[in-house]
Every structure is written in structure tokens, then in C-alpha cells.
Amino acid sequence: MAPPLSRRTLLQATALTAAATGLNVSAPGGAAATGLRISTPGGAAATESAATAPLRPFGLGDVTLGPGVFADKRALMLGHARGYDVNRLLQVFRANAGLDTGGAVAPGGWEGLDGEANGNLRGHYTGHFLTMLAQAYASTGEEVFGDRIRTMVGALTQVREALRRDPVVLSGDGPFGRPAVEQVRGSYQYVDLPGGTLGGATAVTLSTWVRPGHDANWARVLDFGDDTTRYLYLAVRNASGVPRFAVTASGPGGEQALNGTAPLPRGRWSHLAVTLGDGTGTLYVDGTAVARDTAMTLTPAALGSLADHWLGRSHFAADPVFAGGLAEVQIWSRVLSAAEIGELQKARAADTSAGPGDLASYRLDETSGSRFADSSGHGAAATLRRTWGGPSHPGFLAAYPETQFVLLESMTGSDYTRVWAPYYTAHKILRGLLDAHLATGNARALDLASGLGDWMYARLSRLPAATLQRMWGIFSSGEYGGIVEAICDLHDRSGTPEHLALARLFDLDRLIDACAADSDVLDGLHANQHIPIFTGLVRLYDATGEQRYLTAAKNFWRMVVPHRMYGIGGTSTGEFWKARDVIAGTVSGATAETCCAYNLLKLSRALFLRDPDPAYMDYYERALYNQVLGSKQDRPDAEKPLVTYFIGLTPGHVRDYTPKQGTTCCEGTGMESATKYQDSVYFAAADGSALYVNLYSPSTLTWAEHGVTVTQRTAFPVEQGSTLTVGGGRASFALRLRVPAWATAGFRVTVNGRAVEGTPVPGTYFTVSRTWRAGDTVRVSMPFRLRTESTPDDPSLQALFHGPVNLVGRSSATTYLEVGLYGNAALSGDLLPSLTPVSGSPLHYTLNGTEFAPFLEGTEDPTHAYVRRSEPRVVFGGLDSGVANPARPDGTTLLDAVWAGAPFRSKGALVARVGKVVDAWVADGRLGRAEGDAVVRTARRASYVG
Known part of the structure; x- marks a missing residue:
């Protein structure tokens, strides 16, 4: 681990960075900033894009959601944000400080003394809630969210002041009409x-x-x-x-x-x-x-x-x-x-x-x-x-005593009943305060955040490097979430050199070095403890220029995607990773922890901003349109956010939207996800020369730099395309439209009704450059196909996708559904003709009496995200050849080999492919000549859709 930088060294580095970039940027409050962009209140969600990065994001307030699934899901969460009593969240903080809690009842679950591990994670949920409010305020401008932020920040300011001083008696009504001492539970x-x-x-x-x-x-x-x-x-x-x-x-x-x-x-x-x-x-x-x-x-x-x-x-x-x-x-x-x-x-x-x-x-x-x-x-x-004396530094702010942090420093093994991720909780509080400051300009929020950073630096900078390495390697107790990213954001705003030094004190060197060397050491690691580490490393790369940070993050991402990724975009089983490419073998009722998807999206976004590899956005779309949307139940509730913890992928699994009595880490990140759906729809080139359209989502972008708006009108993913209309003045820039990797059935672009020349390639961006005028209209068409994705360790276990949408079987059966899809496959290779559309229900189909529906629908139906592919006989166009479908030792069947050649230009091309495959399989002794002839005759006789 690199030693902490001295104040002089950090000041010199800051000056050199500013000089090298030619920037003269002031952080809120007048503090000098480093070479990272500082966003003004109401701007970007975080100071997350380096000045030297090729892309920059837009603020949540710059992108307005239009009608559709994202707006509908967000509306449900906004109702929760408006309706939940924030004094319940503040109860655990006020109690810890010995303040009057006003009779408020702690949220329960992980946010109270009666919850799991005696509530040793309490306070984390308040940070999540602050972030949700900040995002809601930035997105909608509704003052109710700003008011709630001010209430919470004001209360937390009082809490910190109370913790700084000796405890003060809290009196209540005693016997005989006299006052009496009131000891608040949780005040210690x-x-x-x-x-x-x-x-x-x-x-x-x-x-x-x-x-x-x-x-x-x-x-x-x-x-x-x-x-x-x-x-x-x-x-x-x-x-x-x-x-x-x-x-x-x-x-x-x-x-x-x-x-x-x-x-x-x-x-x-x-x-x-x-x-x-x-x-x-x-x-x-x-x-x-x-x-x-x-x-x-x-x-x-x-x-x-x-x-x-x-x-x-x-x-x-x-x-x-x-x-x-x-x-x-x-x-x-x-x-x-x-x-x-x-x-x-x-x-x-x-x-x-x-x-x-x-x-x-x-x-x-x-x-x-x-x-x-x-x-x-x-x-x-x-x-x-x-009982614990008092904080070691006046910046301390928490909903439990500092003893959690003190005990961690001497722990050698995991025991979350004694110490449960105190720096993870500190991260959530810090992140919430920073987001509150960014959204509203609340100076108190930044002061509280800066004090937290000062306290952590005072606490950690005195520890030997070996102690820090041991701490951060302890499962659960040493988990610190995305604290490095948050501290880097804090440093951008405070300009305090110790804050950058603090960020480096969280380096877990053995993991960073292994990933930088592209050595896969993830087997057996706790997934969500480690994913957000790498988003922090990307930010450290920005701040320090140390290449191993960025290299480690990129290599890590490729170790997870796709090698430890389920079809819906999630990862982990029982919160842990298993061996590389073991997917079918890890399916359980506790797969795909929702926090993991949230953090992988953040990492994908961070990497894409610095390296515009379309693979990052292909993953982003997959996880967002499937796990993230599907993790939010489709009903209102003021008391609960109704978000899954795990999403079990076992046959017949029913999603639990109120896990562990509420207030878990995943419900916290779920609140955040549902109030920032628009954060990655558009990015801009750093020099303003291009606009990246990453997601096809109904929305309106206000691009102040060019004085234009870009409005997407689409019912995607029900609609297989989108229409973008430019508003405002004239502006010259390149419009870069993402061509999804799954868009193998074509991707067509017209501008004002005229086709744009060029050949869009799946898994790239298609560029349209021109001087845009108000009223210019871009139409993007991308026909969907039904396709399957096999698990690497069991090719017969497959997930069904229609375009970006995972289709799940709705059945209470607890064994994998067996499905055949080749019988009516189209010449294009589209498997959809084997399914029957459900009238009046877009993206709903039936197959063999079972309904298949989008994973993104937040219902409590028992679902099958994976099915068992079963093609026992060779069938073309609904005609059964009477021949059993033979298979190779690796599980590949004759029909797999035939349809691997799709799309076919014509029926004749398909028949030719069938003949070629049959000849090869007859030559290998896997098929008799008479059987092969029967297969070819059936292929000739059958009728096919295009």
C-alpha cells in the first residue's frame, strides 16, 4: 500500500494538476479543486468525470423522463420518498447523541437496536434516503424533497454538536409530578x-x-x-x-x-x-x-x-x-x-x-x-x-458509538454481531450528505461531510499499513462500500489534501495488485464488499494518475461480466462469488443480490466515461432493463420501498420485496436506483463535439452547452425503436447512437425521413454528424429477435431474451420448464414464432400453456428465469421429421448446428445448411444416412416465416 501523502506533497500535486490542465475551478465554499469537474447544485449526480476523460455525464436535472416503465417505477418510489416519516430515520442518530427522539420509532430491520446483529449497521439507511431525496429533488425540483433534506441535515448537525460535548440530561415526566431522567434507548x-x-x-x-x-x-x-x-x-x-x-x-x-x-x-x-x-x-x-x-x-x-x-x-x-x-x-x-x-x-x-x-x-x-x-x-x-466516552474527533457522526470503529482495528476474524461494516455505514452517510449538498447547495451538508472525512483521516492515518490491510480484508466487518469514491468527491469540493490521502488509506493491495495483473482471485469473495472498491479506484486514478487503479478496475469488470453474470445482469450467490464460468451450478434462491447490480452499473458507467467501450453500455442496458427494474415491486407503499434483496433464479421463485423486515442495503440502493433511471441515457464528448445516446428511453435532454434539446419518444422496449427530435437553436455535433449487441436483425436510421448511409454493427455506436436544426427528427429502428443465452457450465440451461428483455416463465413448478424453440424458428433465426402472443399484453407470450413475461415486471408471480432447452426431435416449420435430434458430447445438437448458421437469406439457403450439417453428422457416425435424408426432406417441405 502506498504511504499517506504529506500535506506539502498533496498541495504540490494539486497545484501541478491545476497548472497542467489549465483549470481555475473553485469548489463550493471557495475551496480550490483538483483537476476534476465540480458540478454546481442541481447539476451532475456526482463529480465523477475526470477533466481528461473523453466523456462527461449530464445532471439528473438535465434529463427529464417521459412516460414509460421508468417513469412509472420512479413515481412509486417518489411516493415513498414523500410519505415516509424522516424522523424515524433520525431516531437512531438522535438516540445515539442522547437527544429527544420525539417518540419516533426506529425503522426496524437493520435500522434499530432490535434488528439483525443488534442494529450494528444503523445509520446506513439514512444515507441512502438522503441520496434518494437529493436525486428526486434534482430530477423533479419538487420542494418537498428539498424541505426533507433540510430537515435531515439540520437534525444531523444537532446530532454532531451533541456528540461533541458532554452528554446533557434529557428529562421527562416523573412520579409525583416532578421531572425525571429520561434515558433514550441507544444513547449508551x-x-x-x-x-x-x-x-x-x-x-x-x-x-x-x-x-x-x-x-x-x-x-x-x-x-x-x-x-x-x-x-x-x-x-x-x-x-x-x-x-x-x-x-x-x-x-x-x-x-x-x-x-x-x-x-x-x-x-x-x-x-x-x-x-x-x-x-x-x-x-x-x-x-x-x-x-x-x-x-x-x-x-x-x-x-x-x-x-x-x-x-x-x-x-x-x-x-x-x-x-x-x-x-x-x-x-x-x-x-x-x-x-x-x-x-x-x-x-x-x-x-x-x-x-x-x-x-x-x-x-x-x-x-x-x-x-x-x-x-x-x-x-x-x-x-x-x-459508556464509550465520546468521539475521538469532533467530525464524528454516526448512529452508534465509535466503539464499532475502535474494535475493528484489533479484529482478526469476521464477527458481524460485534462489528458490522462501520465504514460501509460511514460511506452511506457521507454519500448522502454529499448528494444533499450537490442537489441543494446546503452548506451544512458539506460541513458535516468534511467533518466526517477529517475524523476518518484522524482515525486511520495513525494506523500501520499492515493493520489497514488486515481490516479491509475481513469479511463483512471490514466492508467499506463505495467510500473511496465518496471521499474523492469530498476532496474535489473541500480541496483538503488529507481527504485525498484518506482515500488511499482504503487500498486493499492484494486485490488491487491481483486484478491489475489480470489474475482472477474472485472465487470465494463477498461480491458486494468488493465491487464498489473498483469504482473508487477509477476515481483514484483520476486523482493520482496511478495506472494500476484503472487497469485493476477494467480487468475486474471483465472477470465478472460475463464470467460471473446471470442473464438478468446480476451476480453473486448467497452474496458470494464462486468459480469463473460456473453459472448453472450456482443458481439458488439467494442469487443476484440487488446491491451487486447497482454497484456494477456504477462501475460500468465510470469505466465507460473514461473508455467508451460499448460493452459497458450493453451490460448497463441488460442489468437496468432486467434486474434493476424487476427488483422494484409495481405497487405503491409509503412505508416500504418494496425492493428485493436477492432475486432467486431457482424454478418457481417468488420475489420478496420486503426482505429482512426492511431497511437492508439492497432496499437502500433500490431507492437510489429508482430515482436516477435517467443518469446514463445520454453522455457528451468532453469537447462538446458529440452526443452519445446510450439507452433508448423516453426522455428529454437539455444540452445547455449547445442550446438544444433532444427528445426521445418511444415505448421501448415494447416499441422496437425510438424517435429523437432536436429542439432549440442550430448546433453542430455528432449523434452517436448505440447499436446494441443483440440488434442482429438490423439497425436502421433515418434523419427527417431519409435513410442514413452506413452499416451499423451490433456492439458499436453508429454516428450521424451534421448541423442540427430545430425540428430535425431521427428515427431508429431495431427489430427484436427472440434468442437464448446458455449458461457456460450447462448449455441446456438457457435464458430467453426478446431484444434486451429477459422473458421469464410464470409457473409454480419447482423444476426447470422444458421448452423447445426450433420447431417454428424463422429464417432470420428468430425463435419468437414458436411462442404465441398474448392479446392486449405486449411482450407477453405463451408456450406449451405457460405464460412468458418480461422480468422487469415487479409482480409476485412464481418465475422461471432459466428454462431447460429440450429439442428431442428434428422439427422444421412445424413438421416433425420423425428423427431424434442427436447431440455431441458437449451437448450441441444437430438443430443447434443448423440454426447456428442463421440468418438465412431464403428457404433454399436453410435447406443447403441442413444438407451440409447432415452430411457432417452422418460422416461422424452420429446420424444414419436414411435419417439424414428424412431430415433434409422435412426441411424442404416445411414453410417458414422470414
């Missing part, structure tokens, strides 16, 4: 009493009021002790859910304990008291003795001097911090009578015959500050603290 706050609180007493009474805010077991009301050996505690709930008092000098096995008989009601005040002396212990709940033990020999005096006296915190690290209300903590050096305990139910201790505790007396009715007065006469004030 407790009250620290002074040492010597128990004073070596030989008898003691403990009394307090509690209002549990959660049902977590083992949350302590108080815990006085040294460690997990010598202590006494009072817990709201034991393992059975009832109150428990225990004292021990020899750890859990030696506890002398009192257990209640019923759980304390949640959200209601209850009084707890414990008396201990003369060998007897008694536990009272609401004035009633619920447990008594006459053989309790341990007292505070027996424990001796104890180090810690905590309210709300346990000496056992795995125990939760108490959440809820706490009031009137009183400690006496004697055993109160049952009558005195009864009085405490009706009044504050100071107003009863017992009086305030003589060892400690904390009313806990303060409404500000972090100190609590002691009314016992000792004047021993208590202090509100965090």
Missing part, C-alpha cells in the same frame, strides 16, 4: 455516582422509581462493583423477565439473589426497593414484598471498597444500557421497615418518615446540564456519562 448513557457511595455499610436499603422503556433483559437500574466478580446490582429484568437483585464476591456463580414474580410494565412507573441486613434480603415491587431470603450473608461491608457506582450501566459488557425513566434513587445505611417502604409509594423520600437516603439521595429531577445533586448531606454529585 448512564449516571456515574462518586466512589464510596455505600460507605462499607453492614445494612442497606435501596429505593428507586423506574419506568422501563424496553423489554431487554439484564438492563441495570444500578450496578456497584469492581468488575464481573465483586458487585451488587438491581436489574429491571433477569433472563425470565422479572426484577432481580444480586450480590456476590465471587462472580455470577456466587450470587445471592432475589427475583421478582412478574415483569414490570413497560412505559409505566414502578417502585423498586431492596433491604439487606441481618442475613435477610427482601425485594419490594410497588410496596409489596415479592421475594425474601433469610440466608443472604453478603452486605456492602463484605464487598469492601468498590470502584464503580453506576445507574443504568452493567459491568457485563454484553448487557444493555437501561432505557426509560429513572427517579428518586435513595440509599440508606439501615433496613427500612415495610411501613416505611409503603410510604415511599405515595411521596418523595424527603417527604416521608424515612427521609432522604443517608448514604446517597438523588432526586434526578434536573432538567439541564449533566450533574445531579446529592441530597444526603454528603454533597457527592453524580455525573451523566456515555
